Amino acid sequence: MPVALLALAIGAFGIGTTEFVMMGVLPQAAADFGVDIPTAGYLISAYALGVVVGAPLLTAVAVRLPRKTMLLAMMGLFTLGNALFALSPNQEFGVAFRFLAGLPHGAFFGAGAVVASSLVGPGQRAKAVSLMFLGLTLANVIGVPLGTLLGQQVGWRATFGVVAVIGLVAAAAIWKLVPHQGRPADASLRGELGAFKRPQVHLALAIVTFGLGGVFACLSYITPMLTDVAGYSPSNVTLLLSLAGVGMTIGNLLGGRLADRALMPGLYAALLSLACVLGIFTITAQGKVGAAITIFFVGVAGFMIGPMMQARIMEKAGGTPSLVSAAVQSAFNIANSIGAYLGGLVIAGGLGLVAPNWVGALLAVFGLSLAIVSGTLDRREAKAERRELAMAS
Template sequence: MPLALLALAIAAFGIGTTEFVMMGLLPNVADDLGTSVPTAGHLVSAYAIGVVVGAPLLTALGTRVPRKRMLLALMGLFTLGNLASALAPGYETLLAGRFLAGLPHGAFFGLGAVVATRLVAPERRARAVASMFLGLTVATIVGVPLGTLLGQHLGWRSTFLVVTAIGLIAMAALARLIPQLSEESRPRLRQEVRELRRPQVLLAMATTIVGMASIFAVYTYLSSMMTKVTGFSDSAMTLVLALFGVGMTLGALIGGPLADRALRPTLYGALTGLTAMLGLFHFTAEHKATALASVVLIGMAGFLACTPLQVLVMEKASAAPTLAASSTQSAFNIANAFGAWAAGAAVSAGWGWTAPATVAAVLAGGGLVIAVAAGLLDRARPDRSESRVVATGERAVLEDVHTS
């Protein structure tokens, strides 16, 4: 794999750390700023809203900007948002800093996915995308636990200062390792938006929202399930969350090569496995050994589905890959909010602390149904006009292939 993918992975590591570390720092932030933990929880929502808003907006604004320059600008905005968070004098300014840090998230991953596929041969594109997202999964194993530990001992501001430093390192790596890619034949914004409305693209987005909501439904309440049902202590939660990250990393490593060989079957298999594991988690959560094994397998199955979903959207909107890929990140964050809300509603209804696993299994099954329906539609009604990208070296020529 090209060394340039390392630069994208470093950036993904920083983004993943700042996205998830706030969940572990909420009590510290609440105490320091004199607010409640539920109110501090809005800082997580502020970042997610920034992702949803920023993904299409910044992608649209950067349509005519050279890709390498745009990657650096997005990483610069991310770094500025984390610095603003570290220096925020109060709750409102920290809220603004979190929103600012979230703005470039989707656009960066969308553009980064396109750049990653340009750096490798067509048959290795899923592996290239998975390599970038590997930085995100490693963040859940290393960045988030260490960031939480640092914030608990040296104050939450120190965590965001470290993430700021990671952002600067990522910018240096991007500037040094990412080559100047050809900017010929890039689609106009109107064409990108038109491609985004194609049925297969919308179905892939729906699969992402419904299917991936299952992961966030169970992840949001994982600590509560492990302490109240399984019997782990609060201090053991760092290990449990790290094991979930190990599963995600395994999913990323396995998912890339499998998706390159068989895109849709990999997606079907991942969602089937995810549905089964979440359904069983209602029972396996009762015992520590089976609970820990389930945590790893759920994380693995969940992230095994992420790479084929990202590549599928880019494939079905191949004349608008950047906007499509960045919009997928918005879909993931909508899934985050939807999954957490659905699981929370089940707990509030008195269904017990294993209810998030049951809700998650239903959501994963729903994602599988949508994915299979999209596959059947693809066979029954192939698009009349398909677009494909043919890459030669660093030059990409966009061809429209019309079928009668």
């Protein structure tokens, strides 16, 4: 695989770390800013909002830029946002700078996925994309636990200062290792927006939103499940989240390989497996060993979906993949919000701390039904093309 993928993975590692480490250092940031935990939670929401807004907006603005230039610009903005956040004088500035740091997230992954797939042959494109996203999953195994530990021992500002340094390293690696990317041929905002006229593109985004919403319905409430239901001490939760991160890493690599060999069957299998694992977790969450094993498989099944859907949506976008590729990241964060909201709703309704797993299983089943509809449309389109060729001959 091309060494340029390492540069993209470093950028993905920094982005994954800054997105999720905020949850680990939230108490320290709240105490520093003199606000309560719910108010400090806006620091998490502001980043997610930045992703949703920035992914389509920045991609649209920079649609005619060479993709290497786009990657460098996004990593520069990411570095600036995190450096400013580390220096925030109060909660209000903190929220603004977290929003700024989130803006380049989706645009970076959108451009990065296109660049990664362009560096290899047709049979290895999804694998190449999954190697870029490997940085994102490794952030959950290494970056988030170490960043949380650093925040607890030295202070949360040190954590985001280090993230800003990672951004600089990623920018330097992209400058050095990623080959020059010419200006996209015939690139235009109208052409990129035209991809959204295709029903399969909307189906792909919906599969991401609801299928991965199932993962986040579970993971948003994983800490109280592990402590209050499974009986783990809070000090063990970080290790268990790292175990989930290992599962995510394996799932990401498996998803990339399956996408190159049998995309739709692999997607059906991943969504069905996710629904089953989440359903099983409602039972295994009652014990320590069962909970640890199941959380690993939640990571595997859930993160097999990502590279498959990235490959799927780029395929369905045709020759204008940048904007829809970035839109996947918006869908990913909407999935996070939907999963967390619905999971909280069933807990507030008195259904118990494991109830979000049932919500997640139902969301995964709905995502599977959408994938089946998408696959059926594929077969109909292929049949129509064969009929037209037969008539022409």
